Amino acid sequence: MHERSEIDSLIDLMARLPGLGPRSARRAVLHLIRKRGALLRPLAEAMMRVAETARECVNCGNVGTADLCPICTDARRANGLLCVVEDVADLWAMERSGVFKGRYHVLGGTLSALDAVGPEELRIPQLARRIEEEAISEVILALNATVDGQTTAHYIADQFEGRVELTSLAQGVPIGGELDYLDDGTITAALTARKRI
16 A cells, blocks of 8 residues: 655645645645755745744735734824725736825635625624724725625625715726736726726
8 A cells, every 4th residue: 555655745745835736736845846955845844934923914904924914003003094805916916006005904715695694704793893993084995896896895884884985996906806816006906096986
């Protein structure tokens, strides 16, 4: 009987990563082994450090190494603008564009009747608290242009209508598109031309 090696286990783990299948994982592992001094060891050490220190920001839901992320602790970003996104990948996509200078709120997903995700499974109560406590003047709903994303945007708009100005991303975000896959120029155009809900 063939005994599984540590290399096979590494390939299996790598194949679980988004965008990597078994074939890509094998190629990646072989490359890492060939470059073990320059790549594999530093990667393993960095992964151990991240495994020990990574945590979710208690305020916005971003990922960092402290209880509050650098965006939430930056006083210059306390300007009354709050951008609501589905997940951390979307927050990072918005940050990559460099155009938004406010703060974020990560919902942790979208409403989905199919997957039994209701408002209580998302960070909507924390959003309500932040709107009150942080003197938020505008909430920008930067949710993906999917059915679930738009359903979530409408739910949030209904909940907070009259309490705060609500806007959404405008042109440039295709129906069914996800923020993480858009280029920086598209995100910049969509944020700049946002519209009132």
